[in-house]
Amino acid sequence: MAKRFVKSSINWKELEKRVPPEQRGKFFAFKGRAELYFRRMMSNPPQSPKIDWEGYKKIVPVPGLVEKFQKEYEALKIPYPEDKYSSEVSKEWLALQPEIKKYTDEMQAHMDKANAEVKRIEALPKFEDMTLEVFYDVYPEQAMDFVKKPSFWPHTPDEQLGYVDPTQKIEK
Structure with a gap:
């Protein structure tokens, strides 16, 4: 059985900071749908409800039918998909870190240069x-x-x- 989620893994506050102002409406609509889905999922019990096989044996007139269904139901195993890609994504993410660091350093230098130019312009007389x-x-x-x-x-x-x-x- 898959482990049960107890809270959302999405950092909505951090994500909201990165959304452009013209897309905020769509972002909040998406966030609402995601939270609604999460609440619906959490309202269900973590385990499937137990079936009262004895009650069905008393009601169903066909002999052996309930036992057959019970045997098939208990033999049924729904496979939970194996996570093959998270480790690959983690490796790629770690490999990208130097490039990301280099890019952010370049952009920070560019921003510092632009801010210095803004300060120089603001210091000029009108x-x-x-x-x-x-x-x-x-x-x-x-x-x-x-x-x-x-x-x-x-x-x-x-x-x-x-x-x-x-x-x-x-x-x-």
Whole structure:
């Protein structure tokens, strides 16, 4: 006989933390169905109820029929499937642990870098309060440098000094 479950092996609190907000409704519906099934299973007794064979022998008029059913019922053994895969899954899980650790370390480094960038951006003055000099100090590659690279009206590439038309062939 299989051993009886006494509590669910699912950590619902931890699982709920990992569910995206747009899927929470489906998650709670699934959780409700799983708990309903578990309660229905727990409401049944762990052992099958005993059959009153003597009572049936008194009621059934055909001689030997109840004895035949009793013998067949007691000889009936329903095989409980053997767990062949849990050990393989455990081995695969242990083999994956170094890869998982490496991936989480890489992602943590990426998150740390992103958080550092967020802190740097939050430390900057607001764009509304920035002057051209402050913008040039913070973003030198994007700021206009009127001394080193002057720009003339209408500030399109073909109106600037040293412009070369990319559609014309260069003759040597």
